[in-house]
Amino acid sequence: xxxxxxxxxxxxxxxxxxxxxxxxxxxxxxxxxxxxxxxxxxxxxxxxxxxxxxxxxxxxxxxxxxxxxxxxxxxxxxxxxxxxxxxxxxxxxxxxxxxxxxxxxxxxxxxxxxxxxxxxxxxxxxxxxxxxxxxxxxxxxxxxxxxxxxxxxxxxxxxxxxxxxxxxxxxxxxxxxxxxxxxxxxxxxxxxxxxxxxxxxxx
Numbered sequence: 001x002x003x004x005x006x007x008x009x010x011x012x013x014x015x016x017x018x019x020x021x022x023x024x025x026x027x028x029x030x031x032x033x034x035x036x037x038x039x040x041x042x043x044x045x046x047x048x049x050x051x052x053x054x055x056x057x058x059x060x061x062x063x064x065x066x067x068x069x070x071x072x073x074x075x076x077x078x079x080x081x082x083x084x085x086x087x088x089x090x091x092x093x094x095x096x097x098x099x100x101x102x103x104x105x106x107x108x109x110x111x112x113x114x115x116x117x118x119x120x121x122x123x124x125x126x127x128x129x130x131x132x133x134x135x136x137x138x139x140x141x142x143x144x145x146x147x148x149x150x151x152x153x154x155x156x157x158x159x160x161x162x163x164x165x166x167x168x169x170x171x172x173x174x175x176x177x178x179x180x181x182x183x184x185x186x187x188x189x190x191x192x193x194x195x196x197x198x199x200x201x202x203x
Contacts, residue, residue: 042165066096077147077193078140087116091144098151110148117141139200143193150189152182 016025070092071083081088090113097106121138137145156178163171 039162039165042161045161064093068092070096077143077190081120081140085116087113087120090116094144094148095151098148099154110144113144114141117144139197143197146189146193147186150182150185152179152186154179 012025013022016022068089071088073095074081074083074088074091078088078091081091090109094106094109094113097109117138117140120140125134154175156174159174159178160171163174
């Protein structure tokens with residue numbers, strides 16, 4: 001990303017110099033910088049409100065209670081993992097945090113879940129059970145990443161903040177379409193993961 005953005009900036013400067021529009025490039029840089037700061041301030045307020053509400057849900061234990069009810073989901077997506085294991089608990093917490101927009105809880109839980117999946121695969125190698133070669137992602141790891149990326153999201157906080165900043169008459173109108181879009185992407189991801197897992201088991 002650093003190379004990409006540096007290349008774009010340098011290309012703009014060189015093009016502006018060659019076409020005699022270097023002054024316009026300078027004005028664009030200044031105005032864009034001001035707009036970026038204004039956007040950050042506006043977004044911070046909206047995100048603070050939603051994350052505050054989600055933090056209350058986390059502090060009261062609502063998030064952990066809901067995560068504890070995700071046993072059937074974990075059993076369906078990861079049939080080779082015990083729903084009562086520590087790894088399953090981190091998987092549940094990560095999925096639920098993403099759905100509720102709890103990014104601060106989703107990231108560390110996701111890292112711990114991935115560590116648990118890697119440890120589980122290593123134990124399979126040592127016991128000689130069906131496993132993947134060292135350095136290769138397991139079915140569970142791939143499934144976790146795909147579901148994580150396509151995750152259903154009930155409240156698209158960032159999109160609401162952007163729409164509010166740029167003068168939308170109804171910033172929260174995106175909630176319904178957002179839920180529909182992420183629901184479809186999650187269903188497609190689940191179907192794909194289960195299909196690939198079944199295909200591998202048939203080999």
